[in-house]
Amino acid sequence: xxxxxxxxxxxxxxxxxxxxxxxxxxxxxxxxxxxxxxxxxxxxxxxxxxxxxxxxxxxxxxxxxxxxxxxxxxxxxxxxxxxxxxxxxxxxxxxxxxxxxxxxxxxxxxxxxxxxxxxxxxxxxxxxxxxxxxxxxxxxxxxxxxxxxxxxxxxxxxxxxxxxxxxxxxxxxxxxxxxxxxxxxxxxxxxxxxxxxxxxxxxxxxxxxxxxxxxxxxxxxxxxxxxxxxxxxxxxxxxxxxxxxxxxxxxxxxxxxxxxxxxxxxxxxxxxxxxxxxxxxxxxxxxxxxxxxxxxxxx
Amino acid sequence: xxxxxxxxxxxxxxxxxxxxxxxxxxxxxxxxxxxxxxxxxxxxxxxxxxxxxxxxxxxxxxxxxxxxxxxxxxxxxxxxxxxxxxxxxxxxxxxxxxxxxxxxxxxxxxxxxxxxxxxxxxxxxxxxxxxxxxxxxxxxxxxxxxxxxxxxxxxxxxxxxxxxxxxxxxxxxxxxxxxxxxxxxxxxxxxxxxxxxxxxxxxxxxxxxxxxxxxxxxxxxxxxxxxxxxxxxxxxxxxxxxxxxxxxxxxxxxxxxxxxxxxxxxxxxxxxxxxxxxxxxxxxxxxxxxxxxxxxxxxxxxxxxxxxxxxxxxxxxxxxxxxxxxxxxxxxxxxxxxxxxxxxxxxxxxx
Numbered sequence: 001x002x003x004x005x006x007x008x009x010x011x012x013x014x015x016x017x018x019x020x021x022x023x024x025x026x027x028x029x030x031x032x033x034x035x036x037x038x039x040x041x042x043x044x045x046x047x048x049x050x051x052x053x054x055x056x057x058x059x060x061x062x063x064x065x066x067x068x069x070x071x072x073x074x075x076x077x078x079x080x081x082x083x084x085x086x087x088x089x090x091x092x093x094x095x096x097x098x099x100x101x102x103x104x105x106x107x108x109x110x111x112x113x114x115x116x117x118x119x120x121x122x123x124x125x126x127x128x129x130x131x132x133x134x135x136x137x138x139x140x141x142x143x144x145x146x147x148x149x150x151x152x153x154x155x156x157x158x159x160x161x162x163x164x165x166x167x168x169x170x171x172x173x174x175x176x177x178x179x180x181x182x183x184x185x186x187x188x189x190x191x192x193x194x195x196x197x198x199x200x201x202x203x204x205x206x207x208x209x210x211x212x213x214x215x216x217x218x219x220x221x222x223x224x225x226x227x228x229x230x231x232x233x234x235x236x237x238x239x240x241x242x243x244x245x246x247x248x249x250x251x252x253x254x255x256x257x258x259x260x261x262x263x264x265x266x267x268x269x270x271x272x273x274x275x276x277x278x279x280x281x282x283x284x285x286x287x288x289x290x291x292x293x294x295x296x297x298x299x
Numbered sequence: 300x301x302x303x304x305x306x307x308x309x310x311x312x313x314x315x316x317x318x319x320x321x322x323x324x325x326x327x328x329x330x331x332x333x334x335x336x337x338x339x340x341x342x343x344x345x346x347x348x349x350x351x352x353x354x355x356x357x358x359x360x361x362x363x364x365x366x367x368x369x370x371x372x373x374x375x376x377x378x379x380x381x382x383x384x385x386x387x388x389x390x391x392x393x394x395x396x397x398x399x400x401x402x403x404x405x406x407x408x409x410x411x412x413x414x415x416x417x418x419x420x421x422x423x424x425x426x427x428x429x430x431x432x433x434x435x436x437x438x439x440x441x442x443x444x445x446x447x448x449x450x451x452x453x454x455x456x457x458x459x460x461x462x463x464x465x466x467x468x469x470x471x472x473x474x475x476x477x478x479x480x481x482x483x484x485x486x487x488x489x490x491x492x493x494x495x496x497x498x499x500x501x502x503x504x505x506x507x508x509x510x511x512x513x514x515x516x517x518x519x520x521x522x523x524x525x526x527x528x529x530x531x532x533x534x535x536x537x538x539x540x541x542x543x544x545x546x547x548x549x550x551x552x553x554x555x556x557x558x559x560x561x562x563x564x565x566x567x568x569x570x571x572x573x574x575x576x577x578x579x580x581x582x583x584x585x586x587x588x589x590x591x592x593x594x595x596x597x598x599x600x601x602x603x604x605x606x607x608x609x610x611x612x613x614x615x616x617x618x619x620x621x622x623x624x625x626x627x628x629x630x631x632x633x634x635x636x637x638x639x640x641x642x643x644x645x646x647x648x649x650x
Contacts, residue, residue, distance in 0.1 A: 192422050198381050199409060199436030199439075
């Protein structure tokens with residue numbers, strides 16, 4: 001409750017800031033104080049930057065191999081992170097792999113956020129039969145194990161980036177619908193929603209202005225944690241040969257092909273797995289920090 | 300507490316259609332039954348008679364107090380009037396215009412009729428600033444930003460909060476009394492003529508409650524408002540109301556001018572209710588025995604008078620006849636009790 005101690009003059013001086021930006025500022029300033037989250041963001045941004053500027057920070061040839069330089073250990077001159085079983089530079093492939101892995105981590109979540117979030121808000125706000133219809137349909141999807149469902153979709157559509165994204169999107173939709181629906185149902189019965197309905201404002205306006213800001217926190221946090229799961233599942237699909245086909249550089253697929261070398265160069269074989277771990281840990285830590293920072297009540 | 304001397308004449312309002320004699324709101328046969336479903340297939344196993352055929356009128360410029368025990372249907376009635384809950388049966392006439400396709404629309408009704416909720420915390424969106432909360436409805440109805448901002452400032456001033464200091468705060472940064480002032484300001488943002496106050500001061504402590512009551516009185520005079528004031532606090536209702544409506548298990552048992560009902564209650568329930576009101580004066584202790592027992596279950600109530608299980612005057616006839624409201628003195632005081640109705644068959648009925 002530190003805000004109530006603000007002097008009138010101070011409050012008046014701050015007044016002109018538009019409310020939306022003020023809220024964003026508050027979240028940002030609180031995020032900045034959270035050292036774990038700042039560290040996770042720094043590492044994540046580094047990975048993103050490496051992925052974007054991949055041709056600049058590497059030799060730019062992730063597919064170029066040399067039969068003479070196969071499975072060189074970490075620290076070999078010219079190959080700081082060694083080479084894989086076909087003699088391709090690991091550093092280059094890991095950096096290029098970040099591109100595909102980040103896309104397959106973020107894109108399915110964005111798809112699920114749009115479709116699942118939309119369905120969840122509609123189900124939660126409408127209630128009654130609409131809710132039953134949407135939620136029971138989602139229960140059918142829940143009946144399949146997530147990985148199995150993703151494998152089935154990928155198997156039908158054939159391997160590739162697009163089918164990975166679509167398959168994982170479908171896998172994530174039911175759980176996002178559930179989270180959004182639960183949050184919306186809780187908000188819908190609040191007096192302030194009734195008050196808004198009393199004032200003759202239409203349902204879409206109420207959803208956009210009154211419901212959405214209140215459910216955005218939990219839903220975004222959940223989506224961020226799904227992103228780490230998405231990277232792992234995408235890696236899993238590649239590992240099974242249903243994701244990105246070789247010779248594409250993709251962490252899951254690299255893990256798969258280096259698996260045979262695990263007795264020869266165990267550290268080398270572990271590198272793609274470590275990248276998956278670091279990236280998904282960053283997503284998890286950032287979502288935790290985001291949840292703490294977006295909590296308005298203990299302002 | 301009539302503020303007739305302060306209020307400008309009702310005809311000054313350009314929206315006034317029926318003149319001062321036309322009741323602002325006529326409610327006829329308002330009914331809401333909630334089905335109780337249970338079992339796997341959701342069979343209907345009972346019905347809660349929440350509001351069961353309520354009829355009354357609200358006159359222009361008056362404060363109609365609504366009292367009753369918790370669970371008697373007061374809040375359900377408020378939500379039915381606001382059309383947040385869909386009534387099973389209803390006839391609403393707002394200033395001569397019936398609600399429906401031939402008269403006034405729900406949107407137009409809500410523009411002229413607003414509600415203040417009991418829970419000042421739950422009724423404000425925690426992620427909206429005070430200014431956004433109050434200006435929400437006018438903004439969404441397409442009024443320009445600048446105009447709404449000016450309106451919000453003047454409303455904040457009217458409810459006694461300095462705009463520069465409070466407009467950009469969030470609800471959790473305010474006290475309960477301040478939040479209720481904001482709720483009142485929000486209800487007034489659409490310039491309603493009728494405000495329903497559903498236990499609007501019940502959650503506040505006594506000193507703040509008095510401030511809010513005074514604020515409501517002065518707003519009523521300045522803005523020419525009419526209130527339906529729902530409360531379980533008999534002292535507060537007596538203070539603010541012109542007329543009072545007593546509800547019991549979804550039905551009106553007594554209605555009339557507040558002085559008459561308080562001085563000569565005609566329904567045994569009203570009598571018991573008033574007897575339970577503690578006096579501030581220790582020398583005037585309540586001697587009448589308080590009402591005993593819980594109200595009967597509103598699920599599938601038995602036929603006849605709803606109050607008969609707790610009524611000391613109940614007779615055989617009360618089990619069969621559901622008493623309707625009947626005038627007690629010809630001056631707007633009516634009660635729904637067979638004892639007041641000649642020829643009803645009750646031994647205490649007037650000849």
